[in-house]
Amino acid sequence: MTDALAAVSELTGVPAEQAHRISGSVYEVELADGDLVVAKRHSQPTAVLAEAKSLDWIAEPGVLPVPAVRGHNDHWLVIEQIEPGTPQDAEALGRGLAELHLSGAPAFGSAPPDGPANAWIGLAPMANRPVDSWPEFYASQRIEPYLRRTTLPPGPFEAVCARLAELVPNEPPARLHGDLWSGNVHWATDGRAWLIDPAAHGGHRETDLAMLQLFGCPLLERVLGAYNEVYPLAPGWQARVPLHQLFPLLVHVLLFGNGYASQTISAARAALRA
Missing domain, CATH: 3.90.1200.10 (Aminoglycoside phosphotransferase (APH), C-terminal lobe)
Structure with missing residues (x-):
């Protein structure tokens, strides 16, 4: 958890206060300003870059909602957290x-x-x-x-x-x-x-x-x-x-x-x- 908090604080510029594991190396992290983000750790730097650029690319047309990338480095990707709901539209x-x-x-x-x-x-x-x-x-x-x-x-x-x-x-x-x-x-x-x-x-x-x-x-x-x-x-x-x-x-x-x-x-x- 400590690594996730440190990475999120560095990449977002906002102190990270607490985190809990969602699965594997994926964490939900609460920031000091009350915002929630998702932090994902990858062992391969190319995996972080590939996912970050993929999110940007499929978001570009603006036709479907995609979590915004809040920051990334060689091992961590931080994205917007989306509250889950039920399928409708x-x-x-x-x-x-x-x-x-x-x-x-x-x-x-x-x-x-x-x-x-x-x-x-x-x-x-x-x-x-x-x-x-x-x-x-x-x-x-x-x-x-x-x-x-x-x-x-x-x-x-x-x-x-x-x-x-x-x-x-x-x-x-x-x-x-x-x-x-x-x-x-x-x-x-x-x-x-x-x-x-x-x-x-x-x-x-x-x-x-x-x-x-x-x-x-x-x-x-x-x-x-x-x-x-x-x-x-x-x-x-x-x-x-x-x-x-x-x-x-x-x-x-x-x-x-x-x-x-x-x-x-x-x-x-x-x-x-x-």
């Missing part, structure tokens, strides 16, 4: 995600401005290097690096990589949250959804939406319906959900073991049937 989330994606990115694989090429998704390393096409990006930066570090049979995944150009419609690079599972959608006291813990990069917009569906999301049908009204999805997008879920599933196999192996292999086989 699903339509605003759907419309906001559509507008966020429409705001675009310079290329597939592009990092946020001033963000590191060697970034992180959770505790797993994640490369962000611009390339010309989404199939090249998804194969070389989102499937192959993780597959090599697992014991999964490579066949289904190699088959997917070989057919990416025909499986997914060609679209311009979207500005992605990048780790949009339901736990990173924080519903506030006014019922609005805030985006937290991003791993932002330029990618295919269906990847964000597929990740949102991976572990369930409150009011999901309303979210997707509102999204589709603003930025209609290409025909067959539902069948492509398993393809876009391969990336987060491979990350889960890497971080948490082969308990996710069967689901990941099934997703690869489903992707080939899309």
